[in-house]
Amino acid sequence: MPYEMIATLMFSTMMLMLLTGQRVFGAIGFVAVVAALLLWGDKGGYDIGFAAAMKLMKWYPLLTLPMFIFMGYVLSESKIADDLYKMFHVWMGGLRGGLAIGTIGLMVLISAMNGLSVAGMAIGATIALPELLKRGYDKRMVTGVIQAGSSLGILVPPSVVLVLYAMIARQPVGQLWLAGVVPGLMMAALFIIYIVVRCWKNPELGPALPAAERDIPQAEKYRLLLAGLLPLVIFAVMMVPFVNGWTSLVESSAIGAIAAFLAAVLKGRMTREVFEKSVRNTLGITCMFMWIILAALAFGAVFDGLGAVKAIESLFTERLGLNPWVILILMQLSFIVMGTFLDDTAMLVIVAPLYVPLVGELGFDLIWYGILYTITCQIAYMTPPFGYNLFLMRAMAPPEISIQDIYRSIGPFVMVMVGALILVMVFPQLALWLPNYVYGN
Numbered sequence: 001m002p003y004e005m006i007a008t009l010m011f012s013t014m015m016l017m018l019l020t021g022q023r024v025f026g027a028i029g030f031v032a033v034v035a036a037l038l039l040w041g042d043k044g045g046y047d048i049g050f051a052a053a054m055k056l057m058k059w060y061p062l063l064t065l066p067m068f069i070f071m072g073y074v075l076s077e078s079k080i081a082d083d084l085y086k087m088f089h090v091w092m093g094g095l096r097g098g099l100a101i102g103t104i105g106l107m108v109l110i111s112a113m114n115g116l117s118v119a120g121m122a123i124g125a126t127i128a129l130p131e132l133l134k135r136g137y138d139k140r141m142v143t144g145v146i147q148a149g150s151s152l153g154i155l156v157p158p159s160v161v162l163v164l165y166a167m168i169a170r171q172p173v174g175q176l177w178l179a180g181v182v183p184g185l186m187m188a189a190l191f192i193i194y195i196v197v198r199c200w201k202n203p204e205l206g207p208a209l210p211a212a213e214r215d216i217p218q219a220e221k222y223r224l225l226l227a228g229l230l231p232l233v234i235f236a237v238m239m240v241p242f243v244n245g246w247t248s249l250v251e252s253s254a255i256g257a258i259a260a261f262l263a264a265v266l267k268g269r270m271t272r273e274v275f276e277k278s279v280r281n282t283l284g285i286t287c288m289f290m291w292i293i294l295a296a297l298a299f300g301a302v303f304d305g306l307g308a309v310k311a312i313e314s315l316f317t318e319r320l321g322l323n324p325w326v327i328l329i330l331m332q333l334s335f336i337v338m339g340t341f342l343d344d345t346a347m348l349v350i351v352a353p354l355y356v357p358l359v360g361e362l363g364f365d366l367i368w369y370g371i372l373y374t375i376t377c378q379i380a381y382m383t384p385p386f387g388y389n390l391f392l393m394r395a396m397a398p399p400e401i402s403i404q405d406i407y408r409s410i411g412p413f414v415m416v417m418v419g420a421l422i423l424v425m426v427f428p429q430l431a432l433w434l435p436n437y438v439y440g441n
Contacts (some may be wrong), residue, residue, distance in 0.1 A: 001413075006035070006039070009297075010032075010302065011354075014027055014028055014299075017031065019126055024292060025292045025294070025295040027289075028296060028298075028299050028303075029049075029198075029291075029299070030085055031299065032295065032298035032299040032301070033048075035231055035302050036048040036301075048302060051301065052297035052298040052301060054309070055297060056293055056294050056297060059167060060250060061163075061168065061172075061173045061249055061250060062290070062293075063173075064173060064249055064253040065286055066282050067250075067253035067256065067257040068160065068256065069157040069160065069281070069282045069285050070260075070279070070282040070284060071256045071259075073277070073281050073389075074260040074264050074274070074278050075234070075260050075263075076110075076258075076269075077274045077278050078264040078271070078274050079269060080230060080231060080263065080267070080271060082238075087225055088102025088105055088332065090160065090221055090224050091221070091224075092105075092188070096200060096203050096207065096208050097199030097205065097206030098134065098141060098206070099128075099131065100137060100145045101134070101192050101196070103124060103128045103142070103149060104148075105372075106128060106149070107124060107146075107149030107150055107152055107153075107188075108156060108184070108188050110124075110231075111155070111184070112151075121150035121284055121393065125393065125396035125397060128146060129146055129397065129398070130338065130398070131209075132145075137206050137207070138206070139207065139400065139405055139409075140409040141195075141198065141206065141404055143393060143405060143409040144409035145413075147389045147390070147409070147410055147413065148191055148382065148416070148417070149191065149325075149390060151381050152188060152378075153182055153188070154374055154377060155183060155184040155371070155374050155375065155378065156181070156184035157178070157180055159176075159180055159374070160289065161348070161374060161377070162163055162370060163289075163373065164179060164289060164292065165298075165348060165370045165373065165374070166203040166370070167293050167296075168293070168297070169356045169369075169370065170354065171366050171367055171370065173249055173434040174242065174249045174439075175276060175365055175439060176371075178243075178439075179368070179371050179431040179434065179435050180371055180431075181434055182430050183375065183431055186416065186430065187375075187378075187416070187420045188229065190416045190419065190420060191413065194413070194416055205262070205266065208245050230263055234259045234260055237256070237259050238252050238253070238255050238259060239252065243438055296348075296352055298369050324363065327362060328362070328364065328372075331358075332376045332437050335351075335376040335380055336376060336379055336383055348373065365432065367432060367435060368428045368432055371431040372421065372425065375420060375421045376421065378417055379418060382414055382417075383414065385411075389410075390403075390407065390410070393406050
């Protein structure tokens, strides 16, 4: 059988297994191991899975994963995120759309606390959404704000998804995280500009808070400011030594975890229940990602052994005569299509063995492509009919917000994300400047 046919058979079998509802790592790992045994027999086939496991266990930067997940859960479970929203409520409530702008700021800081979009969605839907609705904000606009803001969790460091990409693409995690800073902040700024313009043209969408609600003693305002900025201080304590080269990435992640733990202790919120829940959730998510990475490495090894990437590159560039940029755009469109029924980790694991080496063969920077992939995942999360964030919002939103409201809310924010994606594609230095500057020094 031609190698191209074997690769196609593997890919289609994997997709078929996923459609049956199997776990992602189980479907991908099963196809990888069976294909390896059929192709190379008992001697070579066993080695592929074993080598993938050893590579995973010896990958030192993977230690950052449980550290950052633990840090995020401690800050979330100890209700330090609530202080953040109170700060934005008091300091920005006087502006038209000020609470919606504050919600985007909240999401950026939540993203810096926990590299998962689900955490931002949960906090936004439970803390920000009821307050926004109670104060007369347009339900469609604020629903879109929370969905868009929560998607920043997989782009702003410490992004767990970028850790997964780094392992599969064999790229430095630190460079990928730094590459996500400018595009992430740029996207947040574009969201804020959209909110400001919409509320300036139509004040009823985001009315300013009454003066009576904002009229509190100046000392209390500054106390809230200090309490709300605590997660930002923790992030700075963690990242400044790393950016300056004083600590490694793993050491910085440990500093962040310890700082978050001490902050919860000093505020009197580190109860046994908070600690146990944080540790259990950290263990569960870390193990899930390790199984996914293991399956992806095994699957990728079989693809490399088949030479499937070279064959597909030849098909696109020589037989079909496609330009590398056209191939890249087709890849991004395929992510959006897959995002209607898969989450970001599943998408990456399924196509990484094929896409990542192909991107390298086409001459593109793999750090830059990691940011493109992440932004495209954000768009896919919010694209009907089966966007991941759409269903999360439906599960968490109050009864007065219907599924039609949720679908209609995301249109403008998806367009902003598409604009950000185009900017990063046209100007790669938006993603590459900061890692080049830090690592160049």
